[in-house]
Amino acid sequence: MDAFLKKLMQYFRFPVLLAVILTVTGILQFSLMLGNVRGEHFDLKLFQLSPDTIRSMKTVEDTVKTEEDREQAASAVKPVYQYSEEIAKNRASMIKSIFDYVLEVKTSIEEGKTKKEKEAVMQDRVAELREKLNALKTDGQGLRFTDQELTALLEQDNDSLRITRDELTELVKKQLSEPIRTDHVAEIKAKIDKEIREKPEFPEEIRATLVSIGRFSITETEKENPDLTKEQIEQAKASVDPTRILQGQIIVQEGQVIDRDVFRELELAGMLADHTSSKPILGLFLLITLQMAFFFALFRNWKTEEKTKVRDLIITVTIYLLSIVVMELLSLIKNEFEVMIGFLYPVAMAPMLIRLLVNERIAIIITIMTGVAAGVIFQEGYATVIQMEVSLYIIFGGLSSLFFNKGIEKRSRILQTSMGIALVNATFIGFYLLLTQSTYGMTELAYYLVASIVSALLSGALTLGILPFIESAFGILSSFRLIELSSPNHPLLKKILVETPGTYHHSVMVANLADAACEAIGADGLLARVGCYYHDIGKTKRPGFFVENQIGAINPHDSLPAETSRDIIIAHAEDGAKMLEAHKMPKEIIDIARQHHGTSLLKFFYYKEKEKNPAVIESNYRYPGPKPQTKEVAIISVADSVEAAVRSMKEPNAEKIQKLVHAIAQDKLQDGQFDECDLSVRELKKIEAVFCETLNGIFHSRIEYPKPK
Template sequence: MKSFVNYLYKNQDLFYKVFLFLLTTFLIVYLFPKGGKFKYEIPKGKPWQYENLYAPFDFAILKTPEEISAEKNKINKTHIPYYDYNADVAEGVKAALEQEFTELFPDTLSRQETTKLRNFVNKTANDIYENGLLQEIVPLNPNQLIYLRKGNEATEVAYQNVLKQTGLRDYLNKRIDQGGLQLFREELVGLFFDTVKPNVSYNETLTKNDLESKYNQISYTRGSVERGTIIVAKGEVVEGDKLQILNSLKAEYESQVWSKANYYWVVLGYGMLVFLALLMLMLFIRKYRYDIFQNNIKVTFVFFNVLLMVLLTTLIIKFNVQYVYVVPLCILPLTIKGFFDSRLGLFTHVITVLLLGFIVPDSYEYMFLQIIAGIVTILTVSELYKRANLFITVGQITLVYILSYFAFTIIQEGSIYEVEPETFLMFLLGGLATLFVQPLIYAYEKVFGLISDMSLLELSDTNSALLKELSDKAPGTFHHSLNVANLAEAASNEIGANSMLARVGALYHDIGKMKNPTFFTENQTTSVNSHDELSPRESADIIIEHVINGIEIAKKRNLPDRVIDFIRTHHGTTTVYYFLQKEKEVNENVDPDDFRYPGPMPFSKETAILMMCDSVEAASKSIKEPNARLIDEFVEKIINKQMEEGQFLNADITFMDIQQVKKVLKRKLKNIYHLRIEYPE
């Protein structure tokens, strides 16, 4: 049992990766829709490339969206809306008219005139409320029929027969003229306007329910295909009815109700394909990015981003598949490249697109667009910390999407008139969403403890608190760090390493010297040397301690691990040569390991470059009368000694790279010392 526990403990990194791999596979398969996958790509407007296709079962032929839309428009044109008639309002108005009439007209009128006026008012009120008075909001066609509901009965009435409140004055004037009551026009019009109220209102709920009921009666199919019937022959052009029958077969196939056994087989198939795709990604990381493979946090970061893109896409597809291009999939290669490198970013992007190809419609078109956009992202984006570069890249991504979609559409439709402008809007929204990559990278840095070029740019500011403190406490070391940073940046650019990372690492590599600044030559301003009163062993311990002190300071100030790596490795496992030789003068049996830095040795191009630049820059101060030949020999001697000691064995740097670094250092040192060509006398 104990041996098994020890085995688990020793291999915990491997077990974690296996767990992460299986968990990601499970979650992706869980997110995928579980249904049959139609095994043919339908080549619209092109010859059928497969063998003759026969109907595998009976299925109905679906109507096209255009046909469904035409039927709905026909229903809309013939649909009769519902209006409610309020009888209580009509009776109340008639009673109010009777009362107002008595108060309005005086007793001085003759009985004949009074009777004529009363009859006019009663008849006009009855005529107005025969079909009701409507406060019109949305006018209809005058000949449009409506249902007028009086209680539980609904009768068909022409819309023009319902009096509108806006036409009440004209209606009253016409009736007054017909009745010969012009002398009482003002009183009668005022009477009706003060008393009459609308009693007909539009019943939106009932109208809408009736319309939906008619929509539901629409048949979405036209005819059927029996099992065994030939659908399309090899070489036959797929268009018209053939195209619609194929689309109907695909829809029927993918929407079938699967039995439990079928369901498990589908899940197994998805699981195997997702397993293989993620396995390729894991093997790529292990073979070509072993430093990332060894870091569980970095591996988790890569798989988390793949899972995030799958999650976003599946959610959008479930909401509305037309918005699938709104998902900013190019954020994936941008973030991976921002933290690692372009090759891993592109490979991860391609694997993710292959996974999404299982669930998106028009999978070939989707994968082509996304892979091309990912390649453009990798090729064009550089120095992501510069905002202008990000906007330019987003513009190029959007343009590639639009051009690719336009090309696919004219190939499939044979005309530019079938291009849908709404899709261009989707591409534009997806491009704008890609701008979210900067705050996302910031969040990733905090969650996963990684570092991007944007953070490196902030750290390279010499006005930062830590570098200001270094310049105050150890000005000579600060000046030395600036020189090393310039050398490291130039050398990194020469061999294609991360120049920003190398520069930042160089700026902070000697911050440990702040603890005992006067024990380092560059900070000694007087002829008094602090080492004069110490033994060589004690002096060596103080010199070596600046690495440990630097790591402690860096961790307290929350510097990223990638920057702390430069502090750890800038001396590798070399010895404090000066004090080792002094000790040998009095003790021949001295152990060199007592004067050796703890390491580790550099394990990347950038840390190896820093070791070379740091040693060369520091030792160059000892050249009393520098000239071109001395500098060349000096650089060769120092770097060759580091190579002989095997300091670069763990770094991913070639002999050619080292030769290029030597050339840069020689050229830069000659510029620093302002050396001129020696002309013959």
């Protein structure tokens, strides 16, 4: 896998590679989830029998039925009539004007005229009166009087005319004071006709004329207001709620004839084979695009080595897609049961795997992304767009696994963690069941309880089962693996302890120093600690040739040539690496064993040989390397030298330790041992400070107890 990643990094820059991987991931996710948003479709024809009971997959407005209901509501609206008082006033004014004209013309006849002269000019006055009356506004209908009627009016005395005028006006005003519609006008005209004829105050000679005036005065006083009527119609239409076909609503029962209305509803709901909608597909595309955009931003801005980012990206999307596959497999049987089958999904599988293999931050994002995807996959088609109860169930269960996973030390603890997850699952399901306010039988309650436990146990079991495969495929050294390797029961550690107890003690001391220093600069302290336990495993091949394992004052090197001693000492690094490789140990641990001395000089034997042979070549007394490639190996190389040097000091104190640590660190720096790792001078100073603090704690001054007498 390392070789594959290196090739990828050679051909693509990281942003391009990130975009390509996420695009492929998005396409695969889209393909897996496409069937969940398409819904069911039926190949049906008009007037055939429905083969199944069909429920609507979505809520949609039935526009045809809505329009029918609105038209029906509009037709039920009665015209709006509006009463006008002005009409009564105008008619009364008209009657008064008629009689005022008569009085005016009559006065001109009477003034300064004899009776004979009056009769002579009566003809002219009738014409004059007719002309005045024609000038009256009578709604275009006109009020026509005969010459005899006008003459009769002119022949009446003034007082009689005034009384008649006032009585007729009051009579008309009384009739017009009530709303009169068009279909009642004839009835009211007949009524006023009768009242005029029966009124004794009216002169008999002009009674017929008064009837004509009275009947003409009666008109409709309550007319339809088109604007108000139209407004009422619009209000009636607006008050009609749109007719909707609701999600889950039964459109047609099994065996029912599919008539035109049913066929239209099936078409509107997009459930006919030839009327599928592309909207859900577009919605799924947008959702996946948004998810991939989050992943892109997360990995693009992640501050770590590009090779590590690519590896972790591939692990993340692999586990994410694996989660979707598991959900899809469960969703295949969701329609076979009345219960929520999504509650069986192993909610903590993806979060725990990502937490153990990558980091907690990405595990949180994966938890949320998985929950959203589950909401789409497990949605029941006619219930919701996203099954929120399943989404929240997975999010709560996944986040709880991250909480319970903190500080975990052994793989066996994963199953213990599962019990905590089961409790969270059961609590959430309890919330779900109570909030629905439905009544559940014992069988259903038992299922939900079992589902919460099965989901948690499956999470732990699948995590344990999948973890080794991913570790092996990607060459990942997880914290679980490191903790297992740190166990004293490991065969190689037992070998070191039994065969080289001095080396074992030295390794533990170096591990303490390296772990503390790594934590101080943000390196992997656990990796450094475990690597220290195995870094001198090669010394078990010739334990007596290393000073910490020598008992008494016998040193075999005293009787050996410097070249032989050099070969023995230098060989322990490569011997250790080969032993670790033979035991299939992780590459990181092997690298620590091989690189912890870098290409440093074996000074003691070099100078020993130089005393005999001044022409000795220095490079012959250097370790073959390679130099430390990571911060962890660089720290271990310094810690290894520092621990050995301080242990050999007589009466160590803080000042001596500080000078020694600084000298060793600077010597390695000047010797170029840190040239191939990204350890900075600033970090090196922090490492020196931590070493001094730790060593002062180990080699602190002790109280000298009095000797027994």
